[in-house]
Amino acid sequence: MKLDIVKNKFWFLLLSVLLLLPGIAAMIYSSVTYPTHTPLKVGIDYTGGTTLQYGINSTSPNDKLGDLRVKLQASGIDNPYLQVINVSDDNQKDGLKSIISIRTKFIEEGSKVTDEITSIMTSEYGGAELLQVSSVGATLGSELFKNSLIALSLAILGIIFYLTVRFQFDYALAAILGLVHDVLFILGVFSILGLFWDVQIDGLFITALLTVIGFSVHDTIVVFDRVRENLKYYSKKMSFGEIVNFSIHQTLARSINTSLTTVLTLLALYLFGGVTTRDFVLAMMLGIIIGTYSSIFFCASLVDLWREGAKKKQAA
Numbered sequence: 414m415k416l417d418i419v420k421n422k423f424w425f426l427l428l429s430v431l432l433l434l435p436g437i438a439a440m441i442y443s444s445v446t447y448p449t450h451t452p453l454k455v456g457i458d459y460t461g462g463t464t465l466q467y468g469i470n471s472t473s474p475n476d477k478l479g480d481l482r483v484k485l486q487a488s489g490i491d492n493p494y495l496q497v498i499n500v501s502d503d504n505q506k507d508g509l510k511s512i513i514s515i516r517t518k519f520i521e522e523g524s525k526v527t528d529e530i531t532s533i534m535t536s537e538y539g540g541a542e543l544l545q546v547s548s549v550g551a552t553l554g555s556e557l558f559k560n561s562l563i564a565l566s567l568a569i570l571g572i573i574f575y576l577t578v579r580f581q582f583d584y585a586l587a588a589i590l591g592l593v594h595d596v597l598f599i600l601g602v603f604s605i606l607g608l609f610w611d612v613q614i615d616g617l618f619i620t621a622l623l624t625v626i627g628f629s630v631h632d633t634i635v636v637f638d639r640v641r642e643n644l645k646y647y648s649k650k651m652s653f654g655e656i657v658n659f660s661i662h663q664t665l666a667r668s669i670n671t672s673l674t675t676v677l678t679l680l681a682l683y684l685f686g687g688v689t690t691r692d693f694v695l696a697m698m699l700g701i702i703i704g705t706y707s708s709i710f711f712c713a714s715l716v717d718l719w720r721e722g723a724k725k726k727q728a729a
Contacts, residue, residue: 418661419654422714429594429711432703436601443604453600454607456494456615457549459558463520465530466545468509469538472499477537478513478689484533485515490526492611493517496689512544519548561619568623569596572630580637583723587715588633591707595629596622598703599696617693625700632668632708639664640716653720657713665709672705 418425440452449455456462478495485493494516513534520526527546534541572592576585599622606612639660647656676698683694 417658418710418713419658419717422717425710425714426718429707433594433597433601436598436604439601439604439608443608453604454611454613455558456492456613457516457518458615459555459561461519461549461555462516463518463546463548465515465517465527465543467513467515467531467534467538467541468544469511469513469541470509471538472510481513481533481537484537485517485530488529488533490517490530492613494615494689509542513538513541520546557616561616565619565622568626572626576630579634583716583719584637584641587712587719588630588637590715591633591712592626592630594707594711595625595700595704599625599700602699603692603696612692614692617690618696621693621696621700624697625704628701629704629707632672632704633712635668636661636664636708636713637716640713653724654717657717661709661713668705668709672701675701 443454444450444452447454449460478497482493482495496514496516498512498514499510515530515534517530527543531541531543534543569592573589576588579585580588603612603614603618607614640657643656643660643663644653647659651659679694679698679701683691683698686694
């Protein structure tokens with residue numbers, strides 16, 4: 414038994430509303446309550462911060478960073494971002510085998526916070542040596558945030574222009590609304606995560622968002638191309654809604670298989686890839702899942718709703 418997507422289009426549109434409303438509410442609340450007045454909690458990439466690099470004489474596994482993060486947070490270091498950089502054999506000097514990078518909020522020069530972090534590093538890794546301290550001021554962080562928003566806006570405008578040229582108005586509008594639907598969902602989820610679990614966005618999040626936008630639009634184009642192709646052959650035999658259903662079922666297995674294999678790969682990265690890339694991978698997974706849903710159910714329902722309304726106007 415095949416699912417009649419067109420017949421149940423209002424339920425799918427209602428589901429989209431229910432998926433988006435909590436995130437939109439969270440973004441409005443965050444914009445009002447956060448000192449930065451941003452809809453999401455931004456990380457030190459955009460607010461400014463300090464990076465400390467420590468050299469150690471052993472190879473540090475990524476799973477040990479969890480214990481280090483807990484100790485840093487217990488000492489008052491808010492949301493530290495940790496990364497291990499393994500030194501190649503050719504570049505090893507004085508027994509240095511790994512570099513641990515710690516990013517946190519802006520630390521003033523001469524502050525005791527640096528000494529406290531060094532003390533924790535020494536207790537965790539005997540002989541840890543502070544190699545470098547670099548800081549990004551709030552002004553530069555704000556500039557990076559603006560540039561990220563500009564890059565995201567240009568990508569969305571470019572896709573909107575392409576869709577407008579490639580498709581008829583109703584197809585293009587549905588694809589654009591599907592794009593907005595997917596972006597709002599991801600932003601909303603991360604706004605909720607920021608409110609309840611202190612999840613912050615950084616440059617990697619913008620990268621994930623750009624990737625998801627491209628993936629989502631690609632899936633929608635595949636569905637719409639099949640609808641337009643079938644219209645040439647079945648427009649006299651089937652209604653537009655029936656053609657939409659037929660086209661979706663033709664592409665359904667391909668869309669699900671492509672998305673499923675990608676999500677499984679990302680799930681493995683999320684579970685075993687380390688803490689530093691976890692939020693990036695989560696954004697990718699959410700984007701691919703919601704993008705597949707919107708291409709099949711949301712965008713197709715909008716096109717059929719538009720054609721149905723236009724048909725009723727002509728009849729009237």
